[in-house]
Amino acid sequence: MAGTRWERLRTELRSVRSRVLATVLAVLAAALLLVGGLTHYLRLVDVDESVRQDIVQEAGELQRLAQRGPLGPDASPTEDLDATAEEPFADLDQLFYTFLTTTVPGEYEAILAVVDGEPAFEHADRSGFQLDDPATLAAVAERSRPGQTVVFDHRQGERQLRLGVIPVDLAADDRPAHLVVGFDMSAQRGLVLESLGRYLAIAGLTLVVAGLAAYVLVGRVTAPITRLRRATEQISPDDLGRRVPVTREDSDVGQLAVNFNGMLARIEAGFRQQRQFLDDAAHELRTPLTILHGNLELMDEHDPADVAETRAVLLDEIGRMNRLVEDLLLLAKAQRADFVRPGTVDLGPWLDTTLERARALGERDWRLDARAEGLVRADEQRLTQAVLQLAANAVKFSAPGDVVALGAAGSTGSAAPGAGRELEIWVRDTGPGIAEADQQRIFERFARAETGRTVEGSGLGLAIVAAIAHAHGGDVRVRSRPGAGATFTVRLPLDPAGRAAPTAAPAAPAPPAGEPAPPPDGTPGTGPHPSRTHESRK
Template sequence: MSGARWERVRTELRSVRSRVLATTIAFLAVALLAVGGITHYLRLVDLDESVRQDIVQEAGELQRLAQRGPLGPDASLSEDLDATAEEPFTDLPQLFYTFMTTTVPGEHESILALVGGEPAFEHADRSRFQLDAPATLAAAVERARPGQTVVFDLEQDGRTLRLGVISVVLDEDPRQGYLVVGFDMSAQRRIVLDSLWRYLGIAALTTVVAGLVAYVLVGRVTAPITRLRRATEQISPDDLGRRVPVTQDDSDVGQLAVNFNGMLSRIEAAFVQQRQFLDDAAHELRTPLTILHGNLELMDEHDPADVEETRAMLLDEIERMNRLVEDLLLLAKAQRADFIRPGPIVADAQRLTQAVVQLAANAVKFSAPGDLVALGAAWATGPAAPGEDTPARSLEVWVRDTGVGVAPEDQQRIFERFGRAETGRTVEGSGLGLAIVAAIAHGHGGTVGLRSSPGRGATFTLRLPESPPAAAPVPPAGAAGSGAAVPPAPVPGPDLSPAPSRK
């Protein structure tokens, strides 16, 4: 076998189809073997129990016959042996004779009657094994126990016999009698083992047929994976136009091929954009680089005026190149899905603008010349609302300043109507601005928070939920500050240096 063909064989053996098929056949074979083994083991267990029951049954029938007495000329053991006897048996040979002539042993069963340790009667069918063989007879006499039924196994001519020696005693006959019932266990076990071998043959044939059917079915299911593997082997950066043919896209494997084709399309588009970006960059940068190169060659390094003029021109070209590169990068990023990140929110635009303007005016009012006032906004994620699975989102609009700040004891009062901090007593105003901001926040289902300390500026944060309630009542006078009592979480913004408080 050539190296290429052997490599194809190895690839096929490592394929998903081969692995799924091997796993299926292995599980099927193990299942069939386990079922067959357990079933035939239980048959062997039932065989031992059945032989024990047969010996007990023979002993019971013999006992009932001895109690009933001699049978009539047309009677058999199928009659009611529990009927009242006129005259019980008084002679052991007569009892054994009656029992032997009315009992038909099974296919693998033989019966022998012993009187005084000597054979008295035995079924004449010599096709079965013989119980009067010297070794068998000696073992039966040796194991016999008066008044008991003894069961044991004995090897005879390569077969295993199970013997039941049943003690028989009559009141009128002083002799000891035994009924020996033998079963050929080897023959019966051989039947079970032959059945097991036939089962294994049928199971093997079933596994082969199931393997062939599974090979076809698994091949149909995994065909998209095979085509996917072959496509990946043929795809290169110079040829991204290949696609995996999909015949059925309603299965997981088919959907995988569809997703792979979509990924190839996105990669191809990205490669096209990259090439376009490189082509545009090379085309646009060639001119300023040529200008730089030419002016450097023509510059007279001994002429200060020429050097200064060339330097100014080169710096201008470099600045133009920087802008050009930034524009190209911006155009390249414009192709990405996250180039635009919209943040829609349901809000009253005019009221929201009024609140932000009021916070900004308040920051300017309590800041000195040279202090910094910063504004910003960001989305924040909080815990999920009761009964909801997804976390709640809110828009945080913040205004920071490096002014005089607000004392802790004034941080609640400034959100009340006409409430003022001690530092704001001399500042013009009605004292309603922050109360209006709190009312606007509450009307949107949100809150307004404050984080400040004297001399270190203040940060006001307006929190608005992404989906506000249908209607929210305006809080009564004096209650607006409740929203400000909640300390705001850190929001993005510049680090501000503290400014000295004004006297």
Template structure:
């Protein structure tokens, strides 16, 4: 049974926007939870310590009053009567909002301060039974005790006087549960505020990240519609003040380069096809018209076909060389002696044509370059000069060090302090200003010199070699007076 070729639909995962917001909210929530737990844990601990301290202070006050004696005693004679001691203690000690007291003498209630305004009642059987159980003569015992709806922290302090045989007990209790309830109420308030903070942060973050990440959405839409047939789509950038927008800007620049490269390739293929079509048409036409029985016609056709094939081979070789110029190994750098390079160029240029060659090598030292590529470029310039000048005319070839001109600085990406300038100057036909840029393009030729043999790839090869050295080529030309080509090679890479 044949398998279905329908592609599986991949489930939509969370977007970057949702992931970022989720991460921020999770971290914010964890931070608020940790902060709340620590804060309220500290408050509960402080409450317990404060209650413990207050109970101990009450016991210290009773014992201090007992030792100090009645206020009207001139010699601070200690209290001799438990009843009088408890009365004096309850006179100066007022129970707090969550506090209640009870004093007992021999198990019977002596004093109950606070009247009907007491927060809770200690004079009940349950409390007295707990007091009787915890009471230890001469000691103060602190314990937790649940009374009705109150969670009490209570101290049972034994009180005895030297002149009184009765057993006194002071009971002080603080409603710790009520105070803990107040803290728990703050916990609820904090939780609501924290929840509101998370919700507001989530809503605000969703809007803000949506604006920040909008270029990513546009980028996704753009990449879905871009193909080799249409590279005009671009990502709209509303602001370039963040990394995401900068990414979209970089993507647009990449598309600009791709579009230019694809257009250049298409133009290159069109031009190559056009240039190759002519010799192929000539070859086919002559072969069709050739008289097989006429030996002279066969020889003439053979010579013409071979000549056209040689021209096609040169054209293909030049095309391959231009294609190779895009590779990193097109130029192989090595130290080159400038004077030796100049003398080598002089020897080779003299063999090109019957011209008055004026060669001067004024530069010395070494340069990091590809010797063979430089020779190839300069000889190509010299061959062009010979091609477009009269026999016996003067052609100058110079090798100098020079500072970069404004035109050079505009054309190179990383300027150098000085350049090795390889100059070829002729006194030939010159080039019209409107054609000065076109002749450096592939298959670009001057309209006034179409009859001169050539493929239109010589100068593009020279430019490719110069750019491979991070340099450039400049032209100064006057129609009817001649042209000056300068190849600028940086002295320091």
């Protein structure tokens, strides 16, 4: 039980749905991390740049104040620093006091004035840290450089400070002095990192919501694939009738299901044809094998006459089995794409040659009802095979001296508007005819009309003719009535690519009274649907 659940879980994890979902979430997570990380990295860079600019600004303002001079007693603290005072600063304490009273440090900023190595003034009301501790003063004294602003990082307890040491020189006061500007970098960076934490939490929630939404959406998109997978798991050679439900054919996945169903239909048809071939072979070979077995058992091996007679019977049955197997193989090949190999056929000479070959089938009154002229696209060998098969059937069901006629002509086919032209090739005889009840089934394999029960044959001839006609995109039909002979017509669509349409020329006088006339143009006869491939009169 646990193993089954584990296998089911592994199958689900390897499914298209899980892979697509994992890919979507991985891409989304990477995009969120990249955007969030890059954004907050740029914010950290902005913090460093802002601190550098603030230090430069403080140094510039102090320099301008020192160059301007002290404010008068009635001057406003916001008076322009570029204005020139009456007298310059003569005392460093006065300069630093004036500067600190006119400067407001930022939230994370502190300012310290150092004169002669000792803290003189400090402005650190809002920053929460001070710069006058001994360690900081020692670091300032160590890093300071005359005439040069120095910026460096300094650790003060748990705080990371960035200090800017600005040297101050007055001509009237020769004491060494520095203005120290400090910024709490850990606090400012902490804000960025805190923002990054909130961003990651929101990104995680976004991934969860997006994952749930993607799970549902991907499940709907890949549902046909899931059904396809389940269908393939349930398909076996004994059950090829299952099909995958298709909800939408206008999508790639829906088209995949349609194609899969089409593939199943072709496989099912192939299995059905294979079974039919085996069933037909087993059915038809049983009788000659029984005859062979019976004759061999009854043969007197010491009687030369009996051996010779049995040998003749056996050879005849073996020949019949060989013909039967060849016919079955031909019908099996009829489903292949290369069963017919179309080429250019010149109808007039082809019809003359086919008639000459048919004369060897028996002593009949061979005639040519109509001789079509023109070029058509067809497999000449298969077309000849079909006509000679119909002629052989006509010979079987007629007596010496009876009329057997061939003909070919063009027709308009269907009467529907826009219907294309067709080529009709027929074989007619004056035999016993075919009952209307038999005219539909004689094209089935091994089927026979009542009038053909005593005639020798495998029962596959008309099925082969129908298969050849169907492979050309046409069909075969029969017009007959008992006692009035039969006319078999093969109808093929003409090549629309510019081949000359055949024109029929009378080649023989009209048949005598009582003989069936050739089929008129466009008159459909009775026969099977083009897809049926069976026979009877052979």
